[in-house]
Amino acid sequence: MGERAMDRAHAGHAHAGTREYLKVGVMLFVLTVVEVAVIYLEALRPVLAPVLVGLSAWKFLLVASVFMHLKYDSRVYSGFFAVGVVLAILIALAVTAILA
Template structure:
């Protein structure tokens, strides 16, 4: 436990911010499900779902996991693992000719 491990409290968001983020998360989920039921939007399903879930992912990581406020080392560690995992998934999909 370092003396510096807890950033000053004002650096962290207030409960109000947390609640706002939660509302956005819920809304984005609702939009996702709504898009799912709109057959006319079928051509944009894939990009839409990927973008919307990335938005949710980023919001949770930045606000709830405090990456926006904490040391960049944490962001570096996590984003590093995440990018590697994403690259592995994409490479395997290409090798199995799911995507070209």
């Protein structure tokens, strides 16, 4: 079991290159500009909340998957982080909903 996991960890050692980091940097910049732009677009007003949440989730996932290399690393890390974030979101939504 240990051996197998070790092989996977070694095989997955191909981390992102400088090019991919720069690409993500540019994406983050563009997404931030889009985020700020959409709040001044009257046409988007009715769907603004989901759009903003979506854009921010996109940035979140970009940083987590590439900069924090979850895309390349052991699934164990992604699993723990996902459990923490999902639990955090569920509890935050529940408490906010109950107290709203």
